[in-house]
Amino acid sequence: xxxxxxxxxxxxxxxxxxxxxxxxxxxxxxxxxxxxxxxxxxxxxxxxxxxxxxxxxxxxxxxxxxxxxxxxxxxxxxxxxxxxxxxxxxxxxxxxxxxxxxxxxxxxxxxxxxxxxxxxxxxxxxxxxxxxxxxxxxxxxxxxxxxxxxxxxxxxxxxxxxxxxxxxxxxxxxxxxxxxxxxxxxxxxxxxxxxxxxxxxxxxxxxxxxxxxxxxxxxxxxxxxxxxxxxxxxxxxxxxxxxxxxxxxxxxxxxxxxxxxxxxxxxxxxxxxxxxxxxxxxxxxxxxxxxxxxxxxxxxxxxxxxxxxxxxxxxxxxxxxxxxxxxxxxxxxxxxxxxxxxxxxxxxxxxxxxxxxxxxxxxxxxxxxxxxxxxxxxxxxxxxxxxxxxxxxxxxxxxxxxxxxxxxxxxxxxxxxx
Amino acid sequence: xxxxxxxxxxxxxxxxxxxxxxxxxxxxxxxxxxxxxxxxxxxxxxxxxxxxxxxxxxxxxxxxxxxxxxxxxxxxxxxxxxxxxxxxxxxxxxxxxxxxxxxxxxxxxxxxxxxxxxxxxxxxxxxxxxxxxxxxxxxxxxxxxxxxxxxxxxxxxxxxxxxxxxxxxxxxxxxxxxxxxxxxxxxxxxxxxxxxxxxxxxxxxxxxxxxxxxxxxxxxxxxxxxxxxxxxxxxxxxxxxxxxxxxxxxxxxxxxxxxxxxxxxxxxxxxxxxxxxxxxxxxxxxxxxxxxxxxxxxxxxxxxxxxxxxxxxxxxxxxxxxxxxxxxxxxxxxxxxxxxxxxxxxxxxxxxxxxxxxxxxxxxxxxxxxxxxxxxxxxxxxxxxxxxxxxxxxxxxxxxxxxxxxxxxxxxxxxxxx
Numbered sequence: 001x002x003x004x005x006x007x008x009x010x011x012x013x014x015x016x017x018x019x020x021x022x023x024x025x026x027x028x029x030x031x032x033x034x035x036x037x038x039x040x041x042x043x044x045x046x047x048x049x050x051x052x053x054x055x056x057x058x059x060x061x062x063x064x065x066x067x068x069x070x071x072x073x074x075x076x077x078x079x080x081x082x083x084x085x086x087x088x089x090x091x092x093x094x095x096x097x098x099x100x101x102x103x104x105x106x107x108x109x110x111x112x113x114x115x116x117x118x119x120x121x122x123x124x125x126x127x128x129x130x131x132x133x134x135x136x137x138x139x140x141x142x143x144x145x146x147x148x149x150x151x152x153x154x155x156x157x158x159x160x161x162x163x164x165x166x167x168x169x170x171x172x173x174x175x176x177x178x179x180x181x182x183x184x185x186x187x188x189x190x191x192x193x194x195x196x197x198x199x200x201x202x203x204x205x206x207x208x209x210x211x212x213x214x215x216x217x218x219x220x221x222x223x224x225x226x227x228x229x230x231x232x233x234x235x236x237x238x239x240x241x242x243x244x245x246x247x248x249x250x251x252x253x254x255x256x257x258x259x260x261x262x263x264x265x266x267x268x269x270x271x272x273x274x275x276x277x278x279x280x281x282x283x284x285x286x287x288x289x290x291x292x293x294x295x296x297x298x299x300x301x302x303x304x305x306x307x308x309x310x311x312x313x314x315x316x317x318x319x320x321x322x323x324x325x326x327x328x329x330x331x332x333x334x335x336x337x338x339x340x341x342x343x344x345x346x347x348x349x350x351x352x353x354x355x356x357x358x359x360x361x362x363x364x365x366x367x368x369x370x371x372x373x374x375x376x377x378x379x380x381x382x383x384x385x386x387x388x389x390x391x392x393x394x395x396x397x398x399x400x401x402x403x404x405x406x407x408x409x410x411x412x413x414x415x416x417x418x
Numbered sequence: 419x420x421x422x423x424x425x426x427x428x429x430x431x432x433x434x435x436x437x438x439x440x441x442x443x444x445x446x447x448x449x450x451x452x453x454x455x456x457x458x459x460x461x462x463x464x465x466x467x468x469x470x471x472x473x474x475x476x477x478x479x480x481x482x483x484x485x486x487x488x489x490x491x492x493x494x495x496x497x498x499x500x501x502x503x504x505x506x507x508x509x510x511x512x513x514x515x516x517x518x519x520x521x522x523x524x525x526x527x528x529x530x531x532x533x534x535x536x537x538x539x540x541x542x543x544x545x546x547x548x549x550x551x552x553x554x555x556x557x558x559x560x561x562x563x564x565x566x567x568x569x570x571x572x573x574x575x576x577x578x579x580x581x582x583x584x585x586x587x588x589x590x591x592x593x594x595x596x597x598x599x600x601x602x603x604x605x606x607x608x609x610x611x612x613x614x615x616x617x618x619x620x621x622x623x624x625x626x627x628x629x630x631x632x633x634x635x636x637x638x639x640x641x642x643x644x645x646x647x648x649x650x651x652x653x654x655x656x657x658x659x660x661x662x663x664x665x666x667x668x669x670x671x672x673x674x675x676x677x678x679x680x681x682x683x684x685x686x687x688x689x690x691x692x693x694x695x696x697x698x699x700x701x702x703x704x705x706x707x708x709x710x711x712x713x714x715x716x717x718x719x720x721x722x723x724x725x726x727x728x729x730x731x732x733x734x735x736x737x738x739x740x741x742x743x744x745x746x747x748x749x750x751x752x753x754x755x756x757x758x759x760x761x762x763x764x765x766x767x768x769x770x771x772x773x774x775x776x777x778x779x780x781x782x783x784x785x786x787x788x789x790x791x792x793x794x795x796x797x798x799x800x801x802x803x804x805x806x807x808x809x810x811x812x813x814x815x816x817x818x819x820x821x822x823x824x825x826x827x828x829x830x831x832x833x834x835x836x
Contacts, residue, residue: 019753023777096776104798108787115779117809196633200809215614221639221810242832249834335437357827358514359441361533369526369830378835379826380522391535391618391823392639393811405809408797409775412787414660416667417796 003183007191010146010179011198014119017176018144022116024173026093029140033089036167037082040132043163044078050159051128058152070126073156081132081160084383088136091382094401095142109411114404116142118200121192121220122385123148125206128156134203135164135178137385141403144177146199148192151184158182186213193218203386203398223398224390227313228258228341230371233330233356235347236269242368243346244278249370250344252285256315258387259342259374263310263320265330271323272298279321287317294323310337327352334360341389342366342374363389363396421601425609428564428597429616432537435594436562440534442591444511447558451507454585455500458550461581462496468577469546476570488544489571499550499578502801506554509800512819513560527829532822534560536618539610539638540803541566543624546574552621553582553596555803559821562595564617566610569602576600604631611636621804621816641816642808645731646676646759648789651748651774653765654687660786661764662696667788668762670703674733676805677760677792681728681738683748689741690716705735712741728755745770752778759807760784760792781807781814 001009040047051073058068094114101111120143124130131147138145149157161180168175181188193202196219203223204210214222232250234243250261266274275298279289290305302321309320310333324330334343344366345356353367364374374396376384381399388394394402419427458465469491476486512532519529538561542548549565556563567575579598586593599606611620614637621641622628632640650668652661668679684692693716700707708723720739727738728751742748752761762784763774771785782792792814794802799817806812812820 019779022779102798104796108791110797115809215637219633221808239832245834246832253835353829357829361437361440362825364826364828366828367830368832369828370834372835373526373828373830373833374826378522379528379828380520390639391533393823395823396826405811405813407780408782408792408814410782410784410787410791410797411771411775412785412791414657414664414786415791416663416788417671417790 003185003188004191006183007181007188008195010181011119011192011195013176014144014146014179015198017174018116018118020174021139021144021177022095022142024142026095028171028173029093029142030089032167032171032173033085033136033139035171036132036136036164037085039163039167040078040082040085040160044075047073047078047156047159047163050155053155054153063152067126067152071128071153071156073128077129081129084129084133085136088140088383091140091400093140094404099406106415107413108415111409112406113409114401115407117403117405119144119146119198120403121146121148121199121202123189123202123204123206123210123214125150125210126153128153128160130205131157131160131180132164133383134385135161137383137400137403139177141400143403146179146181146192148181148184148189154182154184189213190217193220196220205386221392223386223388223394225258225386226389227339228260228389229262229311229313229337229339230259230342230344231263231265231334231338232261232344232346232371233265233324233327233334234267234270234274235327235345235349235352236267237348238270238346239348240270240274240277243274244281246344246346246368246370247278248281248285250372251282251287251319252317253370253372255317257372258313259371260315261319261371262312262314263322263337265322265324265333266295267327267330268294268323268325271295275299275321275323282319285317287319289319289321291321292323295321298323311339313339327355331356331359338362339389341387342371344369344371363387421603421606422609424601425599425606426613428599429537429610429613431594432562432564432597433616435592436534436536438592439557439562439595440513440560442560444513446589446591447511447560448507450585450589450591451503451554451557453589454550454554454582455503457581457585458496458500458503458578462493465491465496465574465577465581468573471573472571481570485544485570489546489574491546491574495547499547502547502551503554506558506801509558509818511558512822517824524833525831526833529827530824531827532819533825535821535823537562537564537616538821539564539566539617539620541607541620541622541624541628541632543568543628544571546571546578548623549575549578549598550582551801552803553579555801555818555821557595559818561821564597564599564610566599566602566607572600572602607631608635611638614638623804639810641804641806641812643804644807645757646678646807647680647729647731647755647757648677648760648762649681649683649752649756650679650762650764650789651683651742651745651752652685652688652692653745653763653767653770654685655766656688656764657766658688658692658695661692662699664762664764664786664788665696666699666703668790669700669705669737670735671788671790673735675790676731677789678733679737679789680730680732681740681755683740683742683751684713685745685748686712686741686743689713693717693739693741700737703735705737707737707739709739710741713739716741729757731757745773749774749777756780757807759805760789762787762789781805
C-alpha cells in the first residue's frame with residue numbers, strides 16, 4: 001500500500017468502526033477505558049522504550065530543552081494519562097440524552113436526542129499525551145478517532161495507539177475505533193483532509209501554521225482554534241484590590257496559554273488611582289508593560305505601545321495597557337481588536353456588568369473573574385478536547401457534549417401528512 | 419468598484435452590521451419584520467415590474483414552464499412572503515435564552531447563553547421567495563444575511579432586498595443587515611467563499627452541482643444539504659392497513675422533495691400478505707415499482723431493480739422495493755445505502771421500534787409515521803432555513819435556534835485561578 005491507499009484504508013475502517021462505537025453502552029465504554037488505564041500503567045517499560053527513540057531523534061535534530069521535555073514520557077506522565085482516562089470514566093455519557101421533547105397537534109411525539117458525531121480526526125503536534133486524552137474523550141462519546149500526531153512523537157504515538165487497540169480487541173469491539181496514522185508527512189495529511197466521505201470533523205491542536213494549512217486544504221469541517229487576545233476592562237467603580245489580584249492572575253499565573261490576559265483596559269476615571277499600584281506589582285512580577293499615551297502620562301517609565309501591540313497574543317510576560325474614556329470606548333476597543341476568545345469586566349455596577357456580558361462577542365464573557373477560567377476543566381466540563389474560536393457547532397471549551405450532535409426521534413401512531 | 423472589490427465591500431459591511439444586529443431587542447426585530455410584511459404588500463406593483471424582467475429573460479432563454487412558474491411573483495405569492503414574515507414574528511426569539519447554568523465549587527456561576535451566529539451567506543437558486551424567507555429568519559435570530567440568488571431571478575431578488583433595506587433604514591438600524599449581491603457569476607461567488615474573516619456560515623439552497631461547487635471552493639463552513647434516500651421498513655408485526663397508508667403518503671403526497679420515500683423494505687414474514695395489496699395501490703397512484711428478486715416472486719409484473727436503484731433519490735413516482743430477512747437485514751441495508759436523512763420503521767413491537775430509533779444514523783428516525791414529517795414546519799420549529807445532512811452544528815431541519823450558537827457567561831466575585 002502506498003501512503004494514499006493507506007490513508008484511504010484507515011478512513012474507511014474508521015467509518016466502518018463507527019457503526020459499532022455509536023451503540024456501545026456506557027458501562028461497556030467505561031470498562032474499556034479502565035482497562036486502557038491499567039494497561040498503560042502496566043506497559044511503562046514498553047512505552048518508555050519507544051519514547052526513547054523519539055527522544056534520541058529529537059536530540060540528534062538539536063530540538064530545544066523545552067521541546068524535548070514536552071516529548072518525554074516518564075513514569076509520572078504515563079500515570080497521568082491513565083488517571084485522565086479514569087476521570088473520563090467518571091463523566092456522564094452524553095449519548096442518548098433527551099435534550100428536549102414536545103408533542104405536535106397531530107399526536108406525533110418529537111424528541112431531540114444526543115448521538116455521537118462520527119469519525120473525528122485529531123491533528124496535533126508534539127505532546128504524545130494527546131493520543132490518549134483525545135482517544136479517551138472520543139471513545140466515551142461514542143465516536144471513532146483517527147489520530148495524526150507530529151513526526152517528532154511518532155514512535156510514542158504509535159505505541160500508545162497499539163496499547164489502546166489491544167484493549168479494544170480484548171474487549172471484543174472493533175479496534176479501528178482508535179487508529180494512529182503511521183506516516184507524518186504533509187502530503188499524507190492532505191489525503192486525509194480529502195476524506196469528507198468518511199471523516200466528519202477535524203479537531204486541530206497546534207499553532208497558526210497548522211490552522212492555515214487546514215484552512216487551505218481541508219474538505220472536512222475543522223474546529224477553529226485561533227489566537228486568544230484576551231482583555232480585562234477595569235471599570236470606574238471596580239474593587240481595585242480585587243482588580244489588582246485578578247489582572248495579576250490573568251497575566252502571570254501561566255502566560256503561555258490562550259486564555260491569559262494580553263491587553264488591560266482601564267477607565268480614565270480611576271486610572272490615576274489604579275495604574276501606579278498595578279504597574280508596580282506587574283513590574284515586581286517581571287511583566288513588561290507597553291502602554292498608551294494616557295497611561296504614560298501617569299507613569300512615564302513604561303514603554304510606549306505601538307498599533308501592533310493591540311492585537312498581539314504575546315503568550316509571555318508582556319502586557320498592553322490602554323486608558324479608555326468610558327465603557328463604550330472599552331467595548332469599541334474589544335470589538336476592534338478582540339479575538340472572540342475571553343473577555344472580562346471588573347466592576348461593581350450591575351448595569352455595566354450585564355451590558356458587557358450581553359454585548360461582547362466572545363466564547364466566554366466574565367464579570368469579576370480571571371480570564372484563566374475559560375477552560376473545560378475550570379468550567380466543570382470535566383475535560384476538554386479543545387477550545388473552539390469559531391461559532392459553528394461549538395464556541396469555547398469543548399467537552400464530551402460538544403463531541404455529540406442531536407437527531408430528531410419521532411414516535412407516531414400512523415400519522416400521515418395532509 | 420470591480421466585482422472583487424464589490425464582494426469584499428459587501429462582506430465587510432455585513433460584519434460591521436452584525437455589531438448592531440446582535441443586540442437588537444425582540445420587540446424591535448418584530449417591528450421591523452411587521453413593517454417589511456406591510457411594505458411588501460404595499461409594493462405589489464413595484465415587485466411585479468421587476469419580476470417581469472426576469473420572466474421576459476426566462477422566456478427568451480426558453481426555460482421550462484415549471485421553471486418559469488417557480489420564478490413568478492404574483493399577488494398571491496407576494497402575500498405569502500408577507501405572511502411568512504408575520505409567522506416569524508410569532509416565533510420566540512432564541513437570542514439571550516439561558517440554555518443551562520451551574521455553579522462551580524469556587525462560587526463562579528456559569529451559564530450557556532444563546533447568541534446569534536454572525537454573518538450568514540445564503541446561496542440559492544430560482545425561487546425569489548427565499549430572499550424574504552431567509553432574511554426574515556436571519557433577522558429574527560439577530561444575524562446578518564448576505565443573499566446570493568441565481569441570475570434568472572436577479573431583478574426580483576434585488577427589488578425584494580431593496581424593500582427590506584428600506585424598512586431597516588426607516589427603523590433606524592443598519593440597512594446592511596440585509597444585502598443582496600447584485601452580480602451572479604460564479605467567479606463572484608468564489609470571492610464570496612473566500613471571506614471567512616467576515617462571513618461565519620454558508621447555507622446553500624440548491625442541487626448537487628451547487629453542493630459540489632461549495633465543497634471545492636468554500637473557506638467558510640457550509641451546511642451540507644445532500645440527497646435524501648429515505649427508507650420505510652415494514653416490520654413483520656406492523657399494522658398493514660396503517661403501513662399501506664403511510665407508504666403511500668411518503669411516496670406520492672409530494673414525490674419531488676428530499677423527505678419523500680425512495681426505498682421500501684419489507685420483512686419477508688409478511689411480504690406475501692403485504693406486497694400484493696401495496697403494489698396494487700401504488701400502481702393505481704401511478705408509481706413505477708423496481709423490486710428485488712424476492713418481491714418479483716410475489717408479483718412478477720414489477721420491474722427488476724438494479725444495484726443503482728438502491729441509492730437512487732428518484733424525486734419522482736418511482737419506488738425501489740426490497741424484501742429483507744429480518745430487522746438486522748433492514749438495518750444493514752439502511753446503513754449501506756441510506757443518506758442519513760429520514761428513516762422510518764412501521765411496527766407494533768416496541769423493542770424493534772426502540773432499537774431502530776437508537777441504532778439508525780439519520781437526522782430523523784421515526785416509528786409509525788410518514789417520512790414526510792421531517793420538515794421544520796411539521797416538527798414545530800415554525801419555519802426552516804434548510805435541512806442539514808451533516809452532523810456538525812445542526813442535523814436535520816434548522817429553525818431559529820439552529821441559527822444561534824452559545825457563549826459561556828461567567829459571573830464571579832473576584833475569583834482567581836490557583
